[in-house]
Amino acid sequence: MQVNWEIRENTMHIYLTGELDHHAARTVLEQAGQAVDGNLPMRCVLNLSGLAFMDSSGIAVVLGIHRRLKAYGGELKISGIPAQAMRVLHTAGVDRLVSII
């Protein structure tokens, strides 16, 4: 599981690649959290197009990043969601909490 990020035009883009399960979740949340805390972006896009699999552990990761940003008024959007991950996010109602682009 890989976490990469960059800042382009005042927006932080976080890219997750691999299989996001419970085994990977803690490290992903730590790495993404550090990126957010170190830069405090007002806009953040979580790009999930590199995910080969995601279970409910991914919900905790998305909500964790969402909460971190919200704490200081930042905004999270999710993009490039593969169909399998979308089913998981939709079942949990995450698509009603976080905007999807």
Next chain:
Amino acid sequence: MKILNELKMEFDSRSVNEGLARSAISQFAAQLDPTLEELGDIKTAVSEAVTNAIVHAYPEHIGRVWLRVRVLEGGVLELVVRDRGVGIPNLDEARLPMYTTGGADRAGMGFTIMDSFMDTLKVRSDQGKGTTVTMRRRVLPRSFR
């Protein structure tokens, strides 16, 4: 229902084995020629059940997790995930969406996802003896799609 094929696995309750369980089930389920969506649902449900056993069944030590998957007559895939861990004290509560006794990295959506991604879900838990999760999903033959 007649059993047409069966696979059994036993592994340590270490999180690194979650991916292994998913791959094995995915390969085994391939004989039913599932769509990508069906396969995704099955893999997700297995991942949730195995993760529950790994996170909750053995809080103090590494225990064993048993996984059994069968192809039954009529294109039905049956999955059983069993542990001999602490058991679930309140099953009704545990099955509620967003309910978790895990930390901030858990969403409490495991049972909700198993329930919506599979046709049937049965959970049996005895405190101090362990938990058995049984799930079934019918994979539609191609001519019906």
